[in-house]
Amino acid sequence: MIKLEDRISVIILCLITFMGTFYALMMVNANFATAFLESLGRPIPNEDTLFWMGWWGYIYLGLGIGNIMAILSPASDSRVFFRAMTMVAMISLIRVLGNQLAADDLSITPTLIAQFLVLIGYSVVLTRTNSRLGKHFGWL
Amino acid sequence: MLLLLSNRGEIVMFKTDDKLIQICLAVSYAILALYGIINYFNPEYIINQYNSLESNDTNRFFLGWYGMMNLGAVAGLIYMGYKGLDRAYFAYAIPLAALFTIWAYMGQSALPEDQQNWTAMGLFVVNLVVLLIARIRGLGGLDFTKAVNMWGTSDKLCQIIFTIGLIGQALFVVQYIFAPSSFIDQTPGLEASDVAQRFVMGLMFFSLAWTIALLYQLRTGYSMSLIVTSLVISTMFMCTMLNFYASGSVQDGGNTFLSINILGNFIGSLIVFFRLQSQH
Numbered sequence: 001m002i003k004l005e006d007r008i009s010v011i012i013l014c015l016i017t018f019m020g021t022f023y024a025l026m027m028v029n030a031n032f033a034t035a036f037l038e039s040l041g042r043p044i045p046n047e048d049t050l051f052w053m054g055w056w057g058y059i060y061l062g063l064g065i066g067n068i069m070a071i072l073s074p075a076s077d078s079r080v081f082f083r084a085m086t087m088v089a090m091i092s093l094i095r096v097l098g099n100q101l102a103a104d105d106l107s108i109t110p111t112l113i114a115q116f117l118v119l120i121g122y123s124v125v126l127t128r129t130n131s132r133l134g135k136h137f138g139w140l
Numbered sequence: 141m142l143l144l145l146s147n148r149g150e151i152v153m154f155k156t157d158d159k160l161i162q163i164c165l166a167v168s169y170a171i172l173a174l175y176g177i178i179n180y181f182n183p184e185y186i187i188n189q190y191n192s193l194e195s196n197d198t199n200r201f202f203l204g205w206y207g208m209m210n211l212g213a214v215a216g217l218i219y220m221g222y223k224g225l226d227r228a229y230f231a232y233a234i235p236l237a238a239l240f241t242i243w244a245y246m247g248q249s250a251l252p253e254d255q256q257n258w259t260a261m262g263l264f265v266v267n268l269v270v271l272l273i274a275r276i277r278g279l280g281g282l283d284f285t286k287a288v289n290m291w292g293t294s295d296k297l298c299q300i301i302f303t304i305g306l307i308g309q310a311l312f313v314v315q316y317i318f319a320p321s322s323f324i325d326q327t328p329g330l331e332a333s334d335v336a337q338r339f340v341m342g343l344m345f346f347s348l349a350w351t352i353a354l355l356y357q358l359r360t361g362y363s364m365s366l367i368v369t370s371l372v373i374s375t376m377f378m379c380t381m382l383n384f385y386a387s388g389s390v391q392d393g394g395n396t397f398l399s400i401n402i403l404g405n406f407i408g409s410l411i412v413f414f415r416l417q418s419q420h
Contacts, residue, residue, distance in 0.1 A: 035387030
């Protein structure tokens with residue numbers, strides 16, 4: 001049933017999917033989302049904030065389903081997905097770092113660690129499945 | 141989605157050319173997905189549709205529970221869509237659809253006429269009928285051919301996990317019969333009411349359907365469709381439970397027995413899935 005050839009990549013994608021599902025369900029549920037923001041020291045979210053958090057939650061769920069599809073397919077069918085997800089993970093990490101720098105509060109938070117681990121995870125998957133763009137593209 | 145794929149001709153959905161079966165299961169898919177998504181992601185909509193439902197955490201808790209069970213059944217249907225019809229899935233889904241038809245009738249008929257809403261009951265009946273049509277047309281008569289090994293696998297660990305699952309589900313049914321209100325009593329934060337009690341009866345029906353399906357698999361062999369169903373349900377339960385703890389919504393330590401069950405289901409489903417998936 002699992003067609004992705006590399007076992008380590010399967011484990012990494014499963015972990016990322018579980019973490020993504022956890023965050024997705026947190027964001028789509030108003031009570032969970034409010035508690036999450038309070039734990040970050042943010043003000044209680046209004047209806048608009050909850051709407052956009054829920055929106056992100058659904059995107060997380062969709063990406064989680066994408067991960068599952070990638071696990072159930074050979075790596076050759078998922079190369080573009082792995083590249084795109086690595087890019088998304090990198091941009092997300094830069095955004096978290098940027099937000100902290102802008103607030104002049106650079107500290108190691110669970111969100112920062114999570115984003116970092118996701119980027120490392122996708123990078124490992126990218127390399128182990130021979131999906132790095134350099135493997136398939138003549139730069140010169 | 142199921143119909144579109146079959147019409148393109150790339151994949152014969154449910155590994156059958158019988159359009160009626162495909163349509164019936166697509167209808168079941170739509171009903172289950174509809175209730176799964178609404179119950180879990182927007183319980184307020186359901187609460188607004190039923191005068192008998194108050195907007196409180198207890199009702200939202202149970203609606204979320206039902207939603208996750210429906211989404212798991214959707215995953216099982218999708219799996220069958222690619223791998224072909226599976227007797228064990230119907231051994232779970234048909235009793236469940238029948239039990240929930242009875243459940244909906246009992247719930248609505250007990251209400252005053254001005255509070256009754258028969259929409260869900262109607263959809264449950266449709267779901268039951270389409271499942272019966274698909275089962276009878278696609279797989280013929282009942283078949284209880286004994287598998288070579290208990291649970292259809294020689295993997296001892298999987299056999300133990302399946303057996304624990306069967307005992308756990310059966311125990312929940314027995315517990316409900318002797319003490320129907322015990323689940324609410326044991327779960328801090330849940331308010332006892334007639335509606336909550338009816339929801340607990342629904343939980344017992346889920347366990348009863350799983351017990352029937354597990355007994356069937358004990359004799360005829362395990363079903364990958366139901367393992368996928370269980371994996372999706374248990375993952376959603378696990379993530380939801382962690383969110384309850386992370387958000388501080390769990391009162392007085394919560395229901396320890398329920399937490400252990402959710403954790404056990406999750407780990408058990410993962411082990412069974414990864415140990416048996418290579419054969420499918």
